[in-house]
Amino acid sequence: MKDFPSCFGENGVQIADSSSSSSSSSSSISKAAQNLVTCVYQCKLRGRLSFIVLTWTKHLMGQGLSLQIQNSTSQSLCKVDIKPWLFSKKKGSKIFEIESSKMEIHWDLTNAKFGCGPEPEEGFFVAVVFDRELIFFVGDSPSEKIAAVSAAAAVFVARREHVFGKKLYSAKAQFSEKGETHNVSIECDTSGGLKEPSLVIRIDSKTAMQIKRLKWKFRGNDTIVVDGIPVQVMWDVHNWLFGNSAMSSAVFMFQTHKSSGSHSQSSVLNSSSSSSSSSSSYCQQQIKDSKLQGLDFSLILYAWRNE
Structure with missing residues (x-):
């Protein structure tokens, strides 16, 4: 089951599992898999089908977040990794240029409250703005800057998680x-x-x-x-x-x-x-x-x- 890829959408998007290396032992796989949740959202960039892949992780040093935007052929357009280290930046933004347009990724995990899993339950937000249009938002505490941007909802198409028992x-x-x-x-x-x-x-x-x-x-x-x-x-x-x-x-x-x-x-x-x-x-x-x-x-x- 370690090599299991998932395809969604018209042409598909593949989600790589950080715990899927065939050379890893079952114990190392379980440690990585136990604290990993991946959510896939479908959106359109200038009318073209695209996917936002949001992955939450949990390690001994803290919580981690990865957000990647892919096109319909699974090619990565941009990616942001917030490492789960002790002094990781919990609030910030990053700007990319895609097809001569500005892609902004904003996040704020400063007041995030977590349960037993890797996903925050409240007090956070992650947002993506493309060409001055809000194309993706999750969370419950947007900043004034994000709240002022017109919203175009992305569609939640897939969720993958690991459960133990x-x-x-x-x-x-x-x-x-x-x-x-x-x-x-x-x-x-x-x-x-x-x-x-x-x-x-x-x-x-x-x-x-x-x-x-x-x-x-x-x-x-x-x-x-x-x-x-x-x-x-x-x-x-x-x-x-x-x-x-x-x-x-x-x-x-x-x-x-x-x-x-x-x-x-x-x-x-x-x-x-x-x-x-x-x-x-x-x-x-x-x-x-x-x-x-x-x-x-x-x-x-x-x-x-x-x-």
């Missing part, structure tokens, strides 16, 4: 722009014994999907409905069941679709048809197929099993 893995997700924030929980016991492993996914404590005979259905996809919207769920728990490392990860993807019509039929791959393909290849194909069906928002969870 032994049997239960939890995250929060908002599957539609004006929808409620839901608690997503994944329960899976792969500890062995007489009981056959099974997978249960719950939305706000209500069972949305259950997969039995998991050793035969360790990769697959199904569709659930959240807020009246069809959400395609894809899973790959091969590493949990058959991995050799003391700490292994599975991947889960939740993809909403703009069309709320008929749901695609459930499709589950058994081990005989998919064991020869890698987790990366399988999930890439699922993303490609889902894009053709009107992909709207994607939540990607890397679930790391603690022994």
